[in-house]
Amino acid sequence: MHARKANRLAFFAGAILALAISSPAQESHIGKWDGHPNAGRQLFFRYCWGCHGFIGDGNGENAPYLNILPRNFVAATYKCRSTPTGTLPTDEDLFNSITRGFLTTYMPSWITLTHQQRADLIAFIKTFSPRWAKEKPGEPIKVPEEPALTLDSIKHGRELFQKLECWKCHGQAGRGDGPSAATLTDSNDQPIRPYNFAAGKRFKCGETNHDLYKIFMTGLDGTPMPSFGDVIKPEEAWDLVHYLRTLQITHNSPELTLWKSTKEGAEIVKAATITGTPTGSGIKQ
Amino acid sequence: MLRGVLALPKHRVSVLASLALYGSVFLSILLCPASALPTPIGNVYAIPAFARKYGMPCSSCHEAWPKLSPFGQQFKDNGYQMGNERDAPIYQHPAYWPVTFRITPEWHRESTNRVAVDGATPGSTVEAQINTSGFDWSGLDFHTAGTLAKNISFYVLPSSDNTGAFHFEAVWGRLDNLAGTSWLNIKFGKFELDNLQSEKRILTLSNTGGSYQNYHFQPLVSPGSATSPQVSETLYTFGIGDNQVGAEWMGHSKDDRTRVSAALLSADDGEPGLPAGRGYDGFFTASRAFEIGSLGLQRVGAFAYLGETPTFPQFTQGGVGVAGTGIGNKGFYRDGLIGMWYVKKLDVTTMFFHGWDSAFLGSNTAANTPLPAGAQAPTWNGGLIETHYNYNPQLILINRYELIRMSRQVFASNPGNFGDIDAVTGGFRYYPFISSRAGFAFHTEYSIRRQRGAAPITGRDLTSSSFLFGFDFAY
Numbered sequence: 121m122h123a124r125k126a127n128r129l130a131f132f133a134g135a136i137l138a139l140a141i142s143s144p145a146q147e148s149h150i151g152k153w154d155g156h157p158n159a160g161r162q163l164f165f166r167y168c169w170g171c172h173g174f175i176g177d178g179n180g181e182n183a184p185y186l187n188i189l190p191r192n193f194v195a196a197t198y199k200c201r202s203t204p205t206g207t208l209p210t211d212e213d214l215f216n217s218i219t220r221g222f223l224t225t226y227m228p229s230w231i232t233l234t235h236q237q238r239a240d241l242i243a244f245i246k247t248f249s250p251r252w253a254k255e256k257p258g259e260p261i262k263v264p265e266e267p268a269l270t271l272d273s274i275k276h277g278r279e280l281f282q283k284l285e286c287w288k289c290h291g292q293a294g295r296g297d298g299p300s301a302a303t304l305t306d307s308n309d310q311p312i313r314p315y316n317f318a319a320g321k322r323f324k325c326g327e328t329n330h331d332l333y334k335i336f337m338t339g340l341d342g343t344p345m346p347s348f349g350d351v352i353k354p355e356e357a358w359d360l361v362h363y364l365r366t367l368q369i370t371h372n373s374p375e376l377t378l379w380k381s382t383k384e385g386a387e388i389v390k391a392a393t394i395t396g397t398p399t400g401s402g403i404k405q
Numbered sequence: 406m407l408r409g410v411l412a413l414p415k416h417r418v419s420v421l422a423s424l425a426l427y428g429s430v431f432l433s434i435l436l437c438p439a440s441a442l443p444t445p446i447g448n449v450y451a452i453p454a455f456a457r458k459y460g461m462p463c464s465s466c467h468e469a470w471p472k473l474s475p476f477g478q479q480f481k482d483n484g485y486q487m488g489n490e491r492d493a494p495i496y497q498h499p500a501y502w503p504v505t506f507r508i509t510p511e512w513h514r515e516s517t518n519r520v521a522v523d524g525a526t527p528g529s530t531v532e533a534q535i536n537t538s539g540f541d542w543s544g545l546d547f548h549t550a551g552t553l554a555k556n557i558s559f560y561v562l563p564s565s566d567n568t569g570a571f572h573f574e575a576v577w578g579r580l581d582n583l584a585g586t587s588w589l590n591i592k593f594g595k596f597e598l599d600n601l602q603s604e605k606r607i608l609t610l611s612n613t614g615g616s617y618q619n620y621h622f623q624p625l626v627s628p629g630s631a632t633s634p635q636v637s638e639t640l641y642t643f644g645i646g647d648n649q650v651g652a653e654w655m656g657h658s659k660d661d662r663t664r665v666s667a668a669l670l671s672a673d674d675g676e677p678g679l680p681a682g683r684g685y686d687g688f689f690t691a692s693r694a695f696e697i698g699s700l701g702l703q704r705v706g707a708f709a710y711l712g713e714t715p716t717f718p719q720f721t722q723g724g725v726g727v728a729g730t731g732i733g734n735k736g737f738y739r740d741g742l743i744g745m746w747y748v749k750k751l752d753v754t755t756m757f758f759h760g761w762d763s764a765f766l767g768s769n770t771a772a773n774t775p776l777p778a779g780a781q782a783p784t785w786n787g788g789l790i791e792t793h794y795n796y797n798p799q800l801i802l803i804n805r806y807e808l809i810r811m812s813r814q815v816f817a818s819n820p821g822n823f824g825d826i827d828a829v830t831g832g833f834r835y836y837p838f839i840s841s842r843a844g845f846a847f848h849t850e851y852s853i854r855r856q857r858g859a860a861p862i863t864g865r866d867l868t869s870s871s872f873l874f875g876f877d878f879a880y
Contacts, residue, residue, distance in 0.1 A: 159699070166798045167476070170462040170841045182460030182841055221489055226459055228487035231660040232475045234696045320490070 146246035146253075148211040153239040155211070160244025163237055171226065176248035188225045189308050196249035197307060199340040200325035205347035207258025208251060214242045216326070223322050263333055264354045269362055274379055277363025280356055284348065289314040293392045294367030307342040314345075317364060318392065321371035332361050369393055453879050454503040455480075456841040458551065459487060463844050464798035468752070469834055470844050470879070471606040472793070475694070475702050479661035484558035484581030484590065485551050493555045503551035509848065511875025514538035515612055518868045519860035521634045530634040532862050542567055543610065543875075546574070556581040560596070573677070575648055588656035595650045595675055599666040599690045601706050601743050602754055604646035608793070608803050611871035614830035614852030617789065618807045619741075619758040620646030624767055624783040625824040626815055629861040636859050639762065640769045641714045645739050648675045649688070662694040664706075672714055672734075682715035682731030692743070701747030709740035717771035733772030735763035741787075750795045758787035758809075767815040777816075784813040785824075798839055803850070805830040820858055828854040834877070843880040848873070 148155030164172075171190035173180040178192035191198070200217045201209040218238050221229035230238060246252040267273065281287060289304065291297040294317030306312040321327055325335050337357055339347030348357070365375035369389055379385035456463055463470045466477030473481065486492040494501075516536045524531040544567050550560040562575035577594025597605045604617050621644040626637035651670030657663060672684035692706025715731025741758040761784045765772050768780040791805040809826040832850030851872045859867035 162797070166464045167461075170460055170465070180460075185460060221487070224490050226461075226487070226489070226491060228459075228480075228489060230476070232479045232702075234702050236696070236699045237701075 146243055148214070148239050148242040148246065150211050150215045150235070150239050150242070153235050155236070155239030155241070155243035157240070157243040157247050159237075160240035160242065163233070163241050164244050167230070168241070176245065182226075186226055187310075188312070189306075189310055190227070192308075193245050193248035195307075195342075196251040197342040199342060201258070201338050201341070202260040202334055203258025203338065204261060204349060205339040205341055208255055210257045210260060211239075211242055213257075214245065215239065218242065220326065223320075223324050225324075261334065261337055261349065263330060263337075264358075266329055266333075266361075267355065267358050269374055269378060271378060271382065273359045273362045274366060274375060274385075275363075276356070277359035277361070280352065280360045281363055284351065284360075289344065290317065290367075294318060294364070295392075304344045306344070312343055317367035318369050318394075321368055321373070329358075329361050329365070332364060333357055336360065367392075453841075453843050454505045454548065454551065455485065456844075458497060458501065458503065460841050462798075462839045462841050463836075464839050467606075468793065468795060469608065469798070469801035469836070470846075472608050473603070473606055475661065479657075482590075482655065482657045482661055482664065483587065484556060484579055486556070486558070486581065490555075492552050494552060495554075503549055505546075505548040505879055507546045507548070507877075507879035509543040509610060509875045509877040510540070511542065511610075511848075511873050512538070512540050513611060513871060513873040513875075516870045519863065519865060521629075521861040530631070530862060532860060538872075545569070553578075556583075560594075586656075587659055590655045590657075592653040592655065593651075595648050595677075596653065597648050598645060598668065598688050598710075599653065599655060599664075600645065600708070601690070601692055601704065601745065602756060602789070602791070605648075608801065608834060609805070609830050609832060609850050609852065610848060610875075610877065611830075611850050611852050611873040613828070613854050613869055613871040614805070614832075614850055617646055618809060618826050618828050618854065619756065619787040619789055620644055622760065622785070622787065622809050622826065624760075624762060624785060624811065624815060625819075625859060626767065626769060627819060628823060628858055628864040630864070631862055634862045636861055637769070639766060641716075641737075641766055643674050643712060643714065643737065645688075645710050649686070650675055650677075651685075653688075663692070665691045670712075672712055679729040682729065682734060684713045684715065684731075684734045686710065686712035700749060701752075703747060704743075704745040706743045707741070708743070709738065711738045712736065714766065716765050717773060733765075735765040735772055737762045737766055752793050752795070754789065754791045756787075756789040758789070760785050760787070764815070779816050779818065781813060781815065781817070783811065783815045785809055785811045787826075799836045800833065802833045803831065820864075823858040825857040826854065828852065844878060846877040848875050848877045850874070 146157055169180055171180045171182050171186065172178055172193060173183065176193035178190040180190060183190055196208065198209045198213070201207070201213050203209055203213070215238055218230045218241060221227050233241070287298050288300045289298045291301065296314040296316035298314065301314050304312050304314065315323065323332060323335060325331055325340070337347065337349045339345055352360070362375050365373045366379040366385065366389070368376065369392055376389070380389050453463065455466065466474060466480055468474045480487065514536065515538070516534070518534045519532040520535045521530050522533045523529070545565045547563045549562070552558050558579045558581055560575050560577050562573065563571050564574040565571045573595065575595055575597065577592050577596045579590060579592040581590050583589040583591065597603065602617070604620055607615065607617070609615055623639045623643070626639060629636045649668070649670040650673060651668050653666055653668035655664070655666040657665070666689070668688040670686040670688060671679065672686050673679060673681045688708070688710045690706060690708040692704055694702050694704040697703055713734040713736045716733040716735050717731070718726025719730040719732045720727040739758065739760045741756055744755045746753045746755070761782060764776055764780045764782045767783040768777050770776055770780065787807065787809040789805065789807045794802040796802070807826070807828045811822065811824050814821065814823055830850065830852040832848070835847045837845060837847070851870070853868065853870040855866050855868045857866055858864050
């Protein structure tokens, strides 16, 4: 009788232990959505494994054919974060990345998935790396309110662009063709091109001024783009944001409009503008 | 055992296990009483060329190919673009050409219970049941589609029947995201109507079950008899499931939750060379999707097709109407509501359908002649409920029930249920591998359709059924 009771207890204890071991500990929390890894697993093996691989190491069957390798979730190094360089991103950072997709890569926007599905995917992605069990995400950096746009702000941003040697990679006109551009590699030893500001209005990690601020204050981990969080003051960072917007000559931003209203700005923008189409007639650089 | 095989790491199920699984599920379908219920092989769209271009598995864009997932629907609505500045051909290897073929070798059995055949007495006609079965193959589709440049997409689909006789099922170009907004997309050519429940992405393939009854229904005119052994049918041809020729404006929110479209179409039911008249039709759709907790994305929508068709030729040549000179246009319309409901792995599509034909069309009467005595405009209502259970991206179970009920006969003297249809289809598709290069499915399906009073002589019910299994593949 006692032996049977002991066996039953042992069975239940074993079952509870097995459940505890088999249940991935990682979850995600984005606003009112709590993500669950088991639900995310099903989604991952429907949508993501082709590039990111069965074990999330970014070595899926398509990885050899991609010029920018898929994210390695095992290494857990992420470009787009609101957290300081070297730290893990927040769940919301990952959520925004999945929602937005990555410009100039084959990572599309998954905005068509429901909020819950995206939260579930994040919970599952986090199970790939032991980092998530050992470390907490970094504390998001504080982004002060954007100061009013002024010509002085743009001009100061331009000075910073020179002083911080942004041009070495991004080029003087921001076309991603600086003298160092051809030599850059990412943490996978893959060649990587600096962002070309003249190509549009979106960045890899967002498209607002707020996003741009975060990009150079947190850096893009795994790429040669460093964090300037310890180098420049917040107000200087906003000046740089305002200037960088003027390099986006195909996007009619308030910064570009203000910059073009000056003789100097108008001449610089005109000189940087390409007319015609890259494959059509009338090309003039 | 089944669970064990299905639980193996995906895409690594051995061929042997696949065959064992296919066999066991196939047998279970055969033996299951539910499968003993009462279903043409059409052109169905699933394009591994896109999977190859983007390196994504079929299961990204297809719930189970060819049926689109919400992600696939957005990709299509966005002009076959992911939107990451890597869609234009200039970013592809120069050797890449977006071509896919699809064909289905199969075994199928067809049965129709009352077909008019010669009787024992010379000159007499009797009804007989005709059954036939054997190995066969479907038509062949060559899909070529994609982008010509950023925000300019195209689709050309030469399609053959199983004798190899080709026609163009789709030929269109599309200007996408005009003025930088996803609300302005213009398509021009021959294309599939913006049906949420797409017949071109239907998961069933048999002669009976490979199309939606509601999308092709036209009322019967009068029953057959011993002296006139055939049911009289309306002569004009139209199917909301047929690809049509015209121009379409389509708009959608960036997340594709809201979709609207309007199309202006030549009234030729998609046939080339302007064979009918000079009339135009219109097709309009609107839908909205919303999230319900962890269940998934739900969508509700409405559609309406307003058309007209000529009833007699303006000119004849040797007594035969000159093509393209049809006049005496008379109207018809089809409208409906659709709901697409997701409960995690289970999805259910429900559709209400309503149709109306002018009395002239309903009674096959030229508009320059008086209507037959008692002729009235026929109306009908229809419904569809289709369920899919996605066990995982490799296995989908399919079930569909459709009904059509006449609410007003062309002639009041016809039986009230004359022409009513019930159709049931069940089956499954198993994909032994999922990759970004090609697609292959074991397909099994049974379908049965009954139409009231449509037997050619006795006026009894006409029942036809199909059973099909085969290898459905695309590359």
